[in-house]
Amino acid sequence: MKITIKEIAREANVSIATVSMVINKKDQNITEVTRNRVLEVVKKYNYLPNAMAGSLVTQRTHIIGLVLPDITNPFFPGIARGAEDKANEKGYSIIFCNTDDKLEVQEKYIESLTKKMADGIIIAHSSSSEKMPEILERCKVPIILIDRDFDSENICGKVLVDNSNGAHMAVSYLIEQGYKKIAYLSGPLKTRTAYERLEGYKKALSDYEIEFNDKLVKFGEYRIEWGRNGVNELLEEKEDFDVIFCGNDLIAIGAMKELKEKGYHIPDDIGVMGYDDIYMASLVEPSLTTVRQPNYQMGYRAMELLEERLKKAPGSDNTPSDMKTITLDTEIIVRNSVKINKKVKS
Amino acid sequence: MKITIKEIAREANVSIATVSMVINKKDQNITEVTRNRVLEVVKKYNYLPNAMAGSLVTQRTHIIGLVLPDITNPFFPGIARGAEDKANEKGYSIIFCNTDDKLEVQEKYIESLTKKMADGIIIAHSSSSEKMPEILERCKVPIILIDRDFDSENICGKVLVDNSNGAHMAVSYLIEQGYKKIAYLSGPLKTRTAYERLEGYKKALSDYEIEFNDKLVKFGEYRIEWGRNGVNELLEEKEDFDVIFCGNDLIAIGAMKELKEKGYHIPDDIGVMGYDDIYMASLVEPSLTTVRQPNYQMGYRAMELLEERLKKAPGSDNTPSDMKTITLDTEIIVRNSVKINKKVKS
DNA sequence: ATAATTTACTTAAACGTTTAAATAAAGGAA
DNA sequence: TTCCTTTATTTAAACGTTTAAGTAAATTAT
Known part of the structure; x- marks a missing residue:
């Protein structure tokens, strides 16, 4: 049987709120003994909270979309790895998407990420077609641009090389x-x-x-x-x-x-x-x-920028001051x- | 303002159930005129349903975890790409994870994927340590093994090369x-x-x-x-x-x-x-x-296998007949x- | 001793969907 | 006409959390 917070609460003889608080370390007001009782039951059942359910209320999925032309192109794995490392460090997961530089594929992916409520998107976008602004506009989450520059409203950061x-x-x-x-x-x-x-x-x-x-x-x-x-x-x-x-x-x-x-x-x-x-x-x-x-750096810094931005309340608009551009140096x-x-x- | 199914329903003068049915094409019993009215409002607001909320009730996230040692190792991008292509084809997204062949990292990722309710996991696992069975055991979702063989209960498919x-x-x-x-x-x-x-x-x-x-x-x-x-x-x-x-x-x-x-x-x-x-x-x-x-094939077939398995009801146990092994041929x-x-x- | 505050919880609403069950209206058969 | 089906739609429960607000008991202040 699937085990939920309800079961844990029942077994530990507390309310689900208490369990939630213990799990999320918001337990300044929970006695040692209750905490331990809860923790014990949690361990007994190997209980892992359903992140989705939580996300519904917190409005945070801790999922980031990484949109790249093609992971098979040797230029990109480093970027992906950099982004993933930083993401992991900060408790985020990365959904990755290959666009093959096709605008309609990119659009589809952004839509999918929006539906899945990704907290943000890191994108090496495809071409500066006229449709780009519209696509980005429709996507309400913070966007970080990497490698390829572009200007649009809800972009809240860029990591470029000169x-x-x-x-x-x-x-x-x-x-x-x-x-x-x-x-x-x-x-x-x-x-x-x-x-x-x-x-x-x-x-x-x-x-x-x-x-x-x-x-x-x-x-x-x-x-x-x-x-x-x-x-x-x-x-x-x-x-x-x-x-x-x-x-x-x-x-x-x-x-x-x-x-x-x-x-x-x-x-x-x-x-x-x-x-x-x-x-x-x-x-x-x-x-x-x-x-x-520095492609590892590109991914890493992009995720860093995004994480910074995500400290603001979910759904909050970009202010001009959010917009940060990092220009990385090249080296011969x-x-x-x-x-x-x-x-x-x- | 964030726009939800409720807004659409109100604006279209129908119940949210009707909107849901129209969106999900379960609309055999919806009149042309209602359907169009709904669709119009949907379009007007560029409404995209919140997949998470849906997932909560359907118990399907359409998210797959892809656990690899290191995307930076030239052997893996092809696999990742293959898996992603098939996933995309079938409406799944892929969360990707680099373990560096470290068991504790792998464990952490599997835990994270479990919390995020991934529908399944494709994994090129790290070493055949004694802890592996336990780790896989704890993870309740269907697992497809690629490249590296191993035996455990909830593995429901393997794509190997001989x-x-x-x-x-x-x-x-x-x-x-x-x-x-x-x-x-x-x-x-x-x-x-x-x-x-x-x-x-x-x-x-x-x-x-x-x-x-x-x-x-x-x-x-x-x-x-x-x-x-x-x-x-x-x-x-x-x-x-x-x-x-x-x-x-x-x-x-x-x-x-x-x-x-x-x-x-x-x-x-x-x-x-x-x-x-x-x-x-x-x-x-x-x-x-x-x-x-054939590494592209490996990823592709693995995802294919997984998708097949996921046609069964969510949460349903593996039957022995679910277990499929594909052995791909090598070529000089x-x-x-x-x-x-x-x-x-x- | 009483009031005010703090502590340790619990209650219940909310998040945004899906879907089984209920309902009401329309159409067809007797 | 009355009853039965079918069609078109709504109601409401459920999914599994978080969290603001509430409450009762214990502690501190007056």
């Missing part, structure tokens, strides 16, 4: 190592990350007074296949380049594969630099020089796909 | 390519997977009348670092070997790294074979010949870290 600065650092680094003709295989320009990284790329070039050459910049998906194809697109331009900066590590890995198959030597003939520092980056050959995004990870101090040599 | 057979296939393959001295870098023997793969390794050797040599078998963690260390342990034995079969791909990748650094050429000097076929396996150099475990993925038809050459 893409522009990351790309700027990367390209500056390449230039300082002596590279002059820097090609760029970007992700899809409709994503904010790609757009911002392109900005950083351009700014670094102009800082060092290198002319921007749009024949050296190609746009595609954040995938290995695009890395391969992108290299070919670049080669077809018959425009000289000595290093390829890539929109992410997957592109970089694809680019390296293709270059090697075409007989180029990395980094001697052509350097390759990535972005993200996924697990694989250190394992490919040559190991990939890249820009580390020097490995072997880019020559160090190339200029000295050539 | 580790012994997988290893047997792999080693047989190696032998048939002409390899004779096959070293084995195993995972920790306390895990069932490692134990079974060792069985398969031994059986293949004996099938081909090759003597088992325990100097060629070393045990460590399922990690890259162990691959590196394992190679050194093998080399120290001064025992000849022409290929290393590895307990998983991470070990294989580590082994390859170490071998290459030591100046060995793969596969010409020494072959390396992995197990799992994680994403990275095709990206390392040389690309890794390995045994594919031929790449470049093992020589094909070595015997012809040498």
Whole structure:
């Protein structure tokens, strides 16, 4: 038989209110002896309170929705893990959702999370389509944005990385190592990350007074296949380049594969630099020089922000002061796909 | 203001029962006109029913717990994704939990899932410690085991891969390519997977009348670092070997790294074979010949099994006939870290 | 000694649904 | 017409908690 607070109360000869108070440590006014009597019965039956029933009255489920494009993409497990660790620390559970960057899937998930009364949502949203504000609007719980920026009413926090600065650092680094003709295989320009990284790329070039050459910049998906194809697109331009900066590590890995198959030597003939520092980056050959995004931190801090916000009364509106943006720093990870101090040599 | 079924009922001039019936499509007895009136109000307010409140009475949360060692380990995202896809298809949500293979963490998660009234749990459990049965016993919901076998009362399904057979296939393959001295870098023997793969390794050797040599078998963690260390342990034995079969791909990748650094050429000097076929396996150099475990399928089928089981009334006990075991097949993925038809050459 | 306060509980309403049972109106059979 | 069914809807109990308000006894203050 399923055992409820009622049974415990009956067996311990107290009211259910007393049991509830003991369980929730609101027992300043409960005598030692009653408390122990209750606790004993609780233990005897291995009683665990039904959180749902409690949630109904407290209006808190301690469930957080984590909406990501695809956990199978090596960029995301770290984020998920970070969020989960912090959540667990604070007594929250995480429902996770893969959108494949499809707007209608994302919408469905947000609806589902709303129905299940998630206390909040952490989301790496999909595209900045016009429907986004409406979708987010409809969702009444606090939302934390990660990785991809966007502006809307009920967003109460953002954890971003400075893409522009990351790309700027990367390209500056390449230039300082002596590279002059820097090609760029970007992700899809409709994503904010790609757009911002392109900005950083351009700014670094102009800082060092290198002319921007749009024949050296190609746009595609954040995938290995695009890395391969992108290299070919670049080669077809018959425009000289000595290093390829890539929109992410997957592109970089694809680019390296293709270059090697075409007989180029990395980094001697052509350097390759990535972005993200996924697990694989250190394992490919040559190991990939890249820009580390602190993805564990992203998840962790996002959950931290959310937990902070959730200290306010349930259902309470966001005040402007709730809105907090954390911008995490990137870091250049020097490995072997880019020559160090190339200029000295050539 | 938060809008509930009561508001909808009032505004539509019907009872809340009617609204409930319309929403849940139990509306055979509702007139077209009432239905539409209700639906209109629902739409007007973007009303979404509070699933928790419903769950309280139906005793179904449509929440599934997915308990994994570590989503950051490349073996697991595929499983998670498979489970999530099927879950989503059937209207379930997944709460995910990382145990780091720690028993007390696992216990805590199972407790949390029980409190939150998860309808079921899919778990790649941690170690076969003596406490496991007790932990599982206490958890009253249906449990599906994945990847790692175990026996206990309320387990109502298993999705396993035949580790012994997988290893047997792999080693047989190696032998048939002409390899004779096959070293084995195993995972920790306390895990069932490692134990079974060792069985398969031994059986293949004996099938081909090759003597088992325990100097060629070393045990460590399922990690890259162990691959590196394992190679050194093998080399120290001064025992000849022409290929290393590895307990998983991470070990294989580590082994390859170490071998290459030591100046060995793969596969010409020494072959390396992995197990799992994680994403990275095709990206390392040389690309890794390995045994594919169908991990997306594992997650997917596990959720399928669970969903099937959940068609029974909530709280109903497992009958022996509920217990279903699915054993998925492995497949050899031929790449470049093992020589094909070595015997012809040498 | 009486009133006021504190302590240790209990009562009962509330949370937002689902659903079995009740009811009332309409339609059909006798 | 009267009775029986069917149809369309409502009533009310139930799900398992939390918590504000109430109460009775014990303690302290006056």
